[in-house]
Amino acid sequence: MLGIANYAMKGPTQALIAIVIFAALSVFLAPFGIIVGALIALVTLxxxxxxxxxxxxxxxLSHVGLTLLLTGSMLGGFLAVAEYMLPVWLMAVVLRQTNSLASALQFAMVxxxxxxxxxxxxVADTSQWWLSLFNQYLAPVLQASQIEYEVERIAQITDHFTMLVAVFMIVLWFSILVVGRWWQSELYYPGRFKTDFYQLALPKSTAYVAIALAVLGLLNASQNSMINDLSSVLIAGLMxxxxxxxxxxxxxxxxxTAWLVGLYILLFLVPESMLVLATIGLVDTWVDFRNRWTNKEL
Known part of the structure; x- marks a missing residue:
């Protein structure tokens, strides 16, 4: 992947060629969108x-145009733009102006x-909205494929689907931005990325808002609420x-390094473990683990 970044940075023409190619490829294979977003971030930075x-x-233009040509609709293309292009560019602008990964992350959270x-x-009832969307588009496909599913289980998932989408967006956008920042570091400032990422720390205001939302969430028994969905935004950032x-x-x-590999496997297999990391991030706002451990090493 670093070779792609190196080619794109040889000149503006090469950058546009790389963007057009991978944006077109992302129509057929969505993970190529990560490269598209990272290239946009790299050029911006x-x-x-x-x-x-x-x-x-x-x-x-390349993604939406090809989507329209193949499907007759631009909807899928615009969804991709919102998924890994426009927000990443905006975050890259913030990062370029502030030189702070935390500021870019906070922008995504806002x-x-x-x-x-x-x-x-x-939407008055977000759970019902997601359920109707599932019944309209996915249920017929599953039934035609003779894939069995539990209606009650789907209803439970839709109760939390807004929360899941919110977490997904923050994690995806920030991860793509991080790839672009890593490319920049590897090509021009070797070792700088580690220093920046290790010091990632959200402001105390974020921690205070997280605590306030947690208290309000305890007072609100409804699982499908705006408070809970907003709490997931804070949890994703603190994670x-x-x-x-x-x-x-x-x-x-x-x-x-196996410790980190195990951590990511745990996050993938047990999503609830993100709460543990978010709690560590929250406590770090006051405890400052990294400076404490660094001082002890010295």
Missing amino acids: RVSVSEGFKTLVWGV LVGVLVVGFHLM MQGIAIAHHTVATKEMR
Whole structure:
């Protein structure tokens, strides 16, 4: 993947060629979208905001145009733009201006929080909305494929689906931005990325809002509520801080990389473990684990 970044940074023409190719490929295989977003972030961070916007425009045109050609609809293309192009470019702009991964992460959290609030204001019953969407589009496909599913289980999932989407968006956007930042570091500032990522720390205001939402969530018995969905936004952001602490700890204590591999496997197999990392990130706001451990090493 670093070779792709190296080719794209040889000049503006190469960057646009890379963007167009991978944006087109992402129509057929969605994971290519990660490369598209990372290239947009890299050009924005390394060259300029305007050049980054040009790559964004070309990525949008190639992806949406090919989607329209193949399906007769631009909807899927615009969903991809919202999934890994436009938000990543906006985050890259914030990162370029502040030189702070935490600021870019906080921006993503605010953006997703606004979307969650807007969604709840527009939709009276979000769970029912997701369920009707499932019944309209996915249920016929599953029935035609003779795949059995439990209706009650689907209803339980839709109760938390807004929360899952909110977490997914923050994790995906920030991960793509991190890839772009890592490319920039490897190509121009070797070792700089680790220093930046290890020090990722959200402001105390984020922790205070997380605590307030947690208290309100305890007072609200409804699982399908705006409070719970907004809490997931804070949990996702604080989890990223917890991951940064884990990476810093492994490096400082000279532990084996297997610890980090195990951590990511645990997150994949047991999503509830993100609460543990989020709690670590929350406590770190006041305890500052990394500086404590670094000082002890000294």
